[in-house]
Amino acid sequence: MKKIRVGVAGYGTIGQRLADGVALQEDMELVGIADLAPTLSLQALRENDMIGANGVEYKLYLVEGADPAAFAAMDIPVAGTFEDLCRSVDIMLDSSPAGVGAKNKAIYERLGVKAIFQGGEKNDVADVFFHGYANYEQGLGQDYLKLTSCNTTGLIRSVDCLDRAFGIEKVAITIIRRVADPGDYHRGLTNALQMEKAPTHQALDLMTIMPHISATGILVHTPVTHGHIITVVATGRNGRKITREEALAAFSAHPRIRVVTVDAGFKGNASFFKYARDLGNRRGDMYEIGLWADSVVESGNDIMYAINVPQESVTIPETMDAVRAALRMQPTREEGTAATNRYLKIGRFKNAQ
Known part of the structure; x- marks a missing residue:
């Protein structure tokens, strides 16, 4: 070959x-x-x-x-x-x-x-x-x-997963963004959260890749280094209701989405980094995004969920x-x-x- x-x-x-x-x-x-x-x-x-x-x-x-x-x-x-x-x-x-x-x-x-x-x-x-x-x-x-x-990559994985299974009309996202990679010093030491003007570029980029979906979003910079967390509210096309069970089944079948729970020990972004190290992954990397089953909830016809994005490797x-x-x-x-x-x-x- x-x-x-x-x-x-x-x-x-x-x-x-x-x-x-x-x-x-x-x-x-x-x-x-x-x-x-x-x-x-x-x-x-x-x-x-x-x-x-x-x-x-x-x-x-x-x-x-x-x-x-x-x-x-x-x-x-x-x-x-x-x-x-x-x-x-x-x-x-x-x-x-x-x-x-x-x-x-x-x-x-x-x-x-x-x-x-x-x-x-x-x-x-x-x-x-x-x-x-x-x-x-x-x-x-x-x-x-x-x-x-990195954020847009993980976001699109999850939205595309739902879109192919059920059809998605629009999404509203909130990004809790790590401020720098581990080892970076150029942003200094900080004890603050910083807002960006809406809509965030990740929402605009999603629409560039998936022009049939309307997207908007807010981004907050946080003084952490290990991963971003994104919450998503997705609306099905033509009023199609997506149930929690349907969404979880679709997410669980996707190779690049790791569905986890808080009770299993995945309490936050650092849990994924530690788990990847315990797996023996090179540099503590994880190629999959994490998705909390606990976060998947119905809101009327909309479905809401939260993902973890390992920014260095995703x-x-x-x-x-x-x-x-x-x-x-x-x-x-x-x-x-x-x-x-x-x-x-x-x-x-x-x-x-």
């Missing part, structure tokens, strides 16, 4: 996990990663002899402006330049800081290489604003795809879906998402219950 050759630009919070995700795909080959400075992430990788997930060697390439001497001083091996990496791949996964990906696109276009951008870039960087479950087929054969943000499966769509590895969402789920072992816990 010929493997799709993949490179990763930016080895930060998302880039590390993208590299891991590619290394776990049996039909993909991680050619290398690219970065600017010898960060702690790269220092840790060097201490592990440049070996990442699945025993794969992560070869490092330097972007323009990087100082080779800084890497040499820390004994971090360098395989070549960013353009060397781009010339060696079928597709690049760009997780560079916001705005840098758009600049990198000029390189991708000049070298004729496809690319997938993360949620921090503006939508116009890509041909398609992409989600593996909601609009997989729109990404087929496209040169440039852009992923939704977009990784959808990015693997994007590779599959852009390279036409699988022609349908069912086949593409199933392949990603199989290699990332997503949903395996459902078979163990």
